Amino acid sequence: MLKLRSGRTLYYGKGDVLSYRTYAAPLTVRPIEVSPYKGESNIIFAHNITFSVSSEVLLSSFTEGDNTQVVATDSMKNFILRQTAEYGGSTTEGLLAFISERFMKRYPHIDAIEIQADRLPFSAVSVADDSGWRDSQLVFRRSHNEHASASLKWNRDGDAGILAEHESALSHIQLIKVSGSSFYGFVRDEYTTLPESFDRPLFIFLDIFWTYEDAEDAFDSTRGNYVPSEQIHDLAHTQFHAEQSPSIQHLIYRIGMSILTHFPQLAEVRFESNNRTWETVVEPEQPAGAGVYTEPRPPYGFQGFTLSRADLGDGGDKA
Numbered sequence: 310m311l312k313l314r315s316g317r318t319l320y321y322g323k324g325d326v327l328s329y330r331t332y333a334a335p336l337t338v339r340p341i342e343v344s345p346y347k348g349e350s351n352i353i354f355a356h357n358i359t360f361s362v363s364s365e366v367l368l369s370s371f372t373e374g375d376n377t378q379v380v381a382t383d384s385m386k387n388f389i390l391r392q393t394a395e396y397g398g399s400t401t402e403g404l405l406a407f408i409s410e411r412f413m414k415r416y417p418h419i420d421a422i423e424i425q426a427d428r429l430p431f432s433a434v435s436v437a438d439d440s441g442w443r444d445s446q447l448v449f450r451r452s453h454n455e456h457a458s459a460s461l462k463w464n465r466d467g468d469a470g471i472l473a474e475h476e477s478a479l480s481h482i483q484l485i486k487v488s489g490s491s492f493y494g495f496v497r498d499e500y501t502t503l504p505e506s507f508d509r510p511l512f513i514f515l516d517i518f519w520t521y522e523d524a525e526d527a528f529d530s531t532r533g534n535y536v537p538s539e540q541i542h543d544l545a546h547t548q549f550h551a552e553q554s555p556s557i558q559h560l561i562y563r564i565g566m567s568i569l570t571h572f573p574q575l576a577e578v579r580f581e582s583n584n585r586t587w588e589t590v591v592e593p594e595q596p597a598g599a600g601v602y603t604e605p606r607p608p609y610g611f612q613g614f615t616l617s618r619a620d621l622g623d624g625g626d627k628a
């Protein structure tokens with residue numbers, strides 16, 4: 310939310326700016342051992358962008374209906390789409406920085422910008438030819454699974470914008486582990502009806518957010534330090550798969566330690582999780598036996614947690 314120096318909230322902008330760019334520069338990333346991900350063709354580089362601006366000189370547009378300094382949100386949409394054609398990089402964060410920097414230059418009366426984008430994921434379909442199965446370079450399917458996103462805030466300093474905040478994210482992860490999770494030892498008192506569970510089918514909704522020590526690493530993948538959401542996802546999978554979790558609280562802590570250990574270029578990692586554990590209808594009689602579950606009834610539980618490099622301590626974590 311953008312504010313004036315006086316502390317007054319003042320902003321306007323455009324949401325749902327849908328931008329389907331084709332043939333952006335391919336992304337290549339440094340591989341990590343727990344992920345097969347090495348990069349992305351970026352043949353489709355698509356985003357849903359939200360853009361807003363703030364400025365002292367816009368006050369009169371609210372108080373007096375004076376539109377002389379108002380860049381129409383329709384023009385903002387056109388600006389975003391046209392600049393997207395000119396972007397030469399390969400990351401969502403880089404695209405948002407490019408648009409913001411150009412906007413600050415073009416409209417010197419704008420003091421601050423907030424820009425956010427959800428990547429619209431498309432994955433190549435598999436096609437067979439004489440040498441076997443390969444990814445089509447022409448046909449893609451829209452994915453409605455988890456997606457990457459990023460947000461940036463800029464404040465004007467002279468001719469340019471100075472980056473005030475940045476965050477990258479992987480949103481709407483939904484993971485179920487059918488066995489190997491427990492929840493016991495919690496406070497038992499007159500309000501407790503929940504039985505202790507030593508092996509529950511743990512279904513979590515999870516959003517993971519991260520910030521870089523130096524945001525240039527997010528903007529410019531050629532520096533070799535870009536952290537792709539796919540590798541973050543694979544680290545989260547690996548941790549969930551490998552460990553017996555005593556709670557979601559501890560699970561997200563362990564995922565966070567693993568992320569900060571693998572990526573020294575990150576300053577912080579943040580989690581928002583939901584507990585969507587299936588309700589048991591028919592208890593399995595033995596491990597890996599037939600059980601039947603149904604959707605849990607509301608309400609749901611949630612957790613939030615932030616880790617920074619200070620949490621790694623000396624020598625880092627062995628996660």
Ligand SMILES: O=c1[nH]c(=O)c2[nH]c(=O)[nH]c2[nH]1
Pocket residue numbers: 492503555556557558584610
């Ligand atoms: O992982 C969990 N953490 C909790 O704090 C909690 N509370 C609850 O009812 N179930 C769970 N599960």
